[in-house]
Amino acid sequence: xxxxxxxxxxxxxxxxxxxxxxxxxxxxxxxxxxxxxxxxxxxxxxxxxxxxxxxxxxxxxxxxxxxxxxxxxxxxxxxxxxxxxxxxxxxxxxxxxxxxxxxxxxxxxxxxxxxxxxxxxxxxxxxxxxxxxxxxxxxxxxxxxxxxxxxxxxxxxxxxxxxxxxxxxxxxxxxxxxxxxxxxxxxxxxxxxxxxxxxxxxxxxxxxxxxxxxxxxxxxxxxxxxxxxxxxxxxxxxxxxxxxxxxxxxxxxxxxxxxxxxxxxxxxxxxxxxxxxxxxxx
Numbered sequence: 001x002x003x004x005x006x007x008x009x010x011x012x013x014x015x016x017x018x019x020x021x022x023x024x025x026x027x028x029x030x031x032x033x034x035x036x037x038x039x040x041x042x043x044x045x046x047x048x049x050x051x052x053x054x055x056x057x058x059x060x061x062x063x064x065x066x067x068x069x070x071x072x073x074x075x076x077x078x079x080x081x082x083x084x085x086x087x088x089x090x091x092x093x094x095x096x097x098x099x100x101x102x103x104x105x106x107x108x109x110x111x112x113x114x115x116x117x118x119x120x121x122x123x124x125x126x127x128x129x130x131x132x133x134x135x136x137x138x139x140x141x142x143x144x145x146x147x148x149x150x151x152x153x154x155x156x157x158x159x160x161x162x163x164x165x166x167x168x169x170x171x172x173x174x175x176x177x178x179x180x181x182x183x184x185x186x187x188x189x190x191x192x193x194x195x196x197x198x199x200x201x202x203x204x205x206x207x208x209x210x211x212x213x214x215x216x217x218x219x220x221x222x223x224x225x226x227x228x229x230x231x232x233x234x235x236x237x238x239x240x241x242x243x244x245x246x247x248x249x250x251x252x253x254x255x256x257x258x259x260x261x262x263x264x265x266x267x268x269x270x271x272x273x274x275x276x277x278x279x280x281x282x
Contacts, residue, residue, distance in 0.1 A: 007057060014051055014061040021049070021086035024068055025094070025188035030080035032183060036103040040183045043097050048087035058084050070194055074187050082186075091188030095200040099184060104177035109165040117163075117171070117178045119155040123148055124174065131173060138166035 002010065018024070027050070029037060041050055051058060055075065062072035062084065075082060087094055107113075119140060126132070126149040135142040141153040157167060157178075171178065188195040222232045248258035249265070 010053060010057060011060050011064075014053075014057075015064045017049060018061065018065060018068075018086060021088055023087045023089065023091055023094075023188060023190040024062075024071060025085050025091055025185040026071060026075060026078075027083045027085055027098070027183055027185050028078075028080055029083050029183065032181065033103055033105075036101060036181060036183065039103075040098050040101045043101055044085070044087070044094055047089045047097070048085045048094055051084040051086070055082070058082070067192065068189055071187060071189050085185070091185065091190050091195050091200055092203075095185050095188075095197075096203065099182055099201075102180050102182045105179040105181055106177050107163045107168045107171050107179060109163060109168045111163050111168075111179070113157050113159055113161050113163060113178065115178070116159050117157040117176070119151065119157075119170070119174065119176065121151045121154050123150050126173065134166065134173065135170055138164070138170040140170060 029052075044050070051061065055078075059072055059075060062068045062075065071084075075084075085094065107117075121141075123145075126135075128144050128147065128149055132142055132144070132149055135149075135151070138155075140151060140155045143150050143152050157163060163171075184197055185200060186197050188200060219231060221227070222229060223235065226236070228236055245257060245261065248255060249261050252262060254262065
């Protein structure tokens with residue numbers, strides 16, 4: 001617990017620090033394991049300064065700068081613990097660095113699966129004994145083969161399914177950690193603009209994926225509506241050429257590119273006739 005003097009000193013020092021940076025953001029840190037918190041802090045140590053303090057002290061720091069009122073207002077609405085970071089780097093860069101630090105967590109009873117969890121079939125390193133009973137109690141098809149514990153069939157816990165106590169215990173036994181926790185800035189103020197977590201999460205891969213998807217959609221429409229442009233012209237020319245050859249052969253037009261196919265057809269027809277005559281002569 002800080003004394004009144006220490007609180008005043010903290011606020012003043014933080015205000016002075018704030019003037020050195022162009023980007024300020026909020027980081028939710030409630031229920032974040034200390035191991036991940038320390039790892040994440042170290043990953044941005046050279047690029048950002050992080051303030052850990054009570055909400056009231058952080059608000060006084062943020063409210064000292066008129067431009068940061070939106071950040072302060074957002075912090076007021078929050079009912080969970082947050083930290084404030086300051087940097088001259090971009091919010092996108094800090095988001096990416098923090099997002100890269102992840103920690104796998106074991107499942108607890110009554111948690112909901114945030115994605116499908118699969119306990120795969122196959123041989124395990126488990127020794128026969130009480131553990132086998134626990135696996136069976138969790139609804140897992142388990143067998144003893146040549147003295148080894150073998151899961152005979154995949155067990156699937158669907159997304160949003162509640163994880164029971166027996167399943168939770170089995171996941172721990174099998175060292176399956178289905179939950180991933182990471183730290184993500186929830187709001188960033190930079191260059192007089194506010195960036196939410198959804199915007200900060202837009203990276204190169206996400207952007208390229210959306211461009212690729214949009215391009216393919218536009219290309220499909222152009223082909224369907226027969227719109228000619230530099231992306232469809234070769235496809236339409238190829239289609240037109242194929243159709244022209246088809247109709248030329250069908251109409252027996254003696255033209256370049258068609259006469260060869262007519263000769264081939266004539267040869268095949270003649271060969272077929274010869275075969276038929278030879279067969280009837282016998």
